[in-house]
Amino acid sequence: MVVLPASSHAAAKIQHLISPGGIEAWFVQDATVPLVAMEFAMYGGAAQDPDGKAGLANMVADLIDEGSGDLDSRSFHEHLDRRAIELGFSVTRDYFRGSLRMLKDNKDEAFDLLRTSLTSPHFDGTDVERIRAQLISGLRRETTNPGSLATRKFLETAYGDHPYGHQSGGTLETVPAITIADMKDYVARVLTKEHLKVAVVGDIDAASLGALLDRTFGALPAKSKLTAVADVVAGKPPQREFIPLDVPQTVVTFGDPGIKRNDPDFMAAYVVTHILGGGSGSRLYREVREKRGLAYSVSGSLAWMDHSALFVGSTGTRADRASETVDAITSVVRHMAENGPTEQELDEAKSYLKGSRLLSLDTSAKLASALLQYQLDNLPIDYLERRNAMVDAVTIDQARQVARRLWGDGLLTVIVGRALQATAQPVAATIPAKAN
Template identity: 85%
Template sequence: MMPFPSYAAAKIQHLTSPGGIEAWFVQDATVPLVAMEFAMDGGAAQDPNGKAGVGNMVADLIDEGSGDLDSRAFHEHLDRRAIELSFSVTRDYFRGSLRMLKDNRDEAFELLRMSLTSPHFDSDDVERIRAQLISGLKRETSNPGSLASRKFLEIAYGDHPYGRPTGGTLESVPTITTADMKDYVSRVLTREHLKIAVVGDIDAASLGALLDRTFGSLPAKSKLVLVPDIAAGKPPQREFIALDVPQTVVTFGGPGIRRSDPNFMAAFVVNHILGGGSGSRLYREVREKRGLAYSISDSLVWMDHSALFVGSTGTRADRAGETVDALTREIRRMAQDGPTEQELAEAKSYLKGSRMLSLDTSSKLASAMLQYQLDHLSIAYMEQRNALVDAVTIDEAKQAARRLWGDGLLTVIVGRAPETAAQPVAAKPLKAN
């Protein structure tokens, strides 16, 4: 989509349709496009036990024929009008994305309505999608990054729903039935926890009518299984998976800080200093100083019931141990000493500027607006965000660093070098600053 520099300062409206459906909305007629992002509580955490991947299969299938259109006819309608419609699942949410030219908005919203309310789940389509998913899962069995990510989640969350892969497994996907998917749709695809963000060339009255027509006939209430809060597994822990591949992959991380935590913004800033790109400490220490890896980074991951920090890197098999030692030392140093005043100032400057630049299309702004709703933030958060970044003090950043990294790491190593699987020494207590 074309860039819209003004979107960074866009004024977000809180719209309520005549039927009571709420949305965050930015009206902009710069280009005749409309972008909508929406989400419903549920996601992969609502997959039944032993049936990991149900929500993911639903996301792949509800646009494969619905209403009076079979799969081919449905996609021909999308293609003919250049309508972009897609669905996905995260651990906590079933999400949808719709983009169209202004003149095609009625047909676009109607196709979305049909997908949500009358998916066919025809047997031929189900088996075709199932075969594609199984093929992808088989490829993952020889992909070191995929293996490392899966094992990391197992270590972090065990039997909790967050420990299951959202796309399912080679054992679970073949067992998923049409009845499983229809049950998921009836429980999850409802109006109760619906969040919507819309940006583009449409007025509030027209949008309200389209929202009622599209979502109004969904069930009013969800029937969700309770997902308990959980803290990620306590570091230090290390696992090794032997795989004959040219490059060893290392995934590392540990318990994070929840989005609602008062110390979250400090954690966000200090994590950028540690692992946020080519200017980070990990990048300098592991790549630039030692040449151990081409890239290394980590990020905070927050969910409704837990939080993580997760990072990854790849290195030569004979240097995997050295790489793990180097990143562990640097993370330990950050936990002990925290960032410098200069690092903090530079991180704030970058995070403020890059966020503004990242909101340069209708689609990106709609995605950000949806995420703010899912995070239970104020509609004014976009205007407040840079001030919150600026307000982080050096003491808060040091406190966040100690909380994130003071106990050490959960580490998964996948590759040829079994000696890297030696168990780590428990982290020593940190000295008080």
């Protein structure tokens, strides 16, 4: 057992644990309450869905805890309920993720249930068809959901045939085509130790945790068999797409290429994006909602993946004010690109971002999730300690430069609803492109 503390006092609570079997984890021992929370991820999410099988990873995540080992689906969930164990799986574009939360006294059973889910899932035909029917029902509902249609069209416009442009939940054509053999193949290719990242927070000592990690993940295959995913830049703006849908409220999704997490400009981009679209104090909120009353809410944020990044925003508005709303958003974004934020906006954003992050890590589960994300982003173990200094270091010149880099070319915009056809016409960029 190796436990490597971080080098500084503030981050010393976060330990880099290496189990006897070589499983690594970021670990915070906290006996405040008798709970243990674990988050883990393996590289190879929905981007690993084969052609024509979009939704495969998502279907695996929905079925992997529907019976495993000696337990059928009903018995498996009865064990979870009896011990108040929370176990769940999900997928992102790049990762297959798992979450486990339990009382300290139930940790052995909780980790055993996770182990069997990963190593011996049943994928029983009856359970597969039940989950498939649920997924297809949800996909049918999405065909009349303006938010779902806008998001789907936005990703298709941004990424085309790249795996990031495919629907992680699948489509009405692909989900029926997914077989049990496909799911077993995905498990064998993706659920391995090679790219495993783990974060644990709670009332457990390092030796006990190391043993549980070995018992849970030790039998997984050592190597993954992944399809390479190429780096990609989202489709060049400006572009507009219109999807007619007879609904009372028009939905608008807008965005453009973002900045990846490992980019030197990331923190400046993070701060200036908060100024533009982060909550009720943002420019978009003030101009679109408060001054013009065009929408109840409007926001925008950065989204980053391993092979690309986006700025994405959204709002909803009355059908007869859709064109005005899109024009207002475009104007606010253009002004930010041309002029950047003010000194006051920058100072207020820094103050908020420094305080809000620590306040958001108020439970073991939230802290474990954050520690896992920091690992996936290849950040140092003392990132939490360094973060506020990084925010403070953003200058007004950096913020203005990155605003032009982010939004200088205009926006990708998708409008879904009864919008006038005129609002769906492409608009030329008003700011010349600038080399990054």
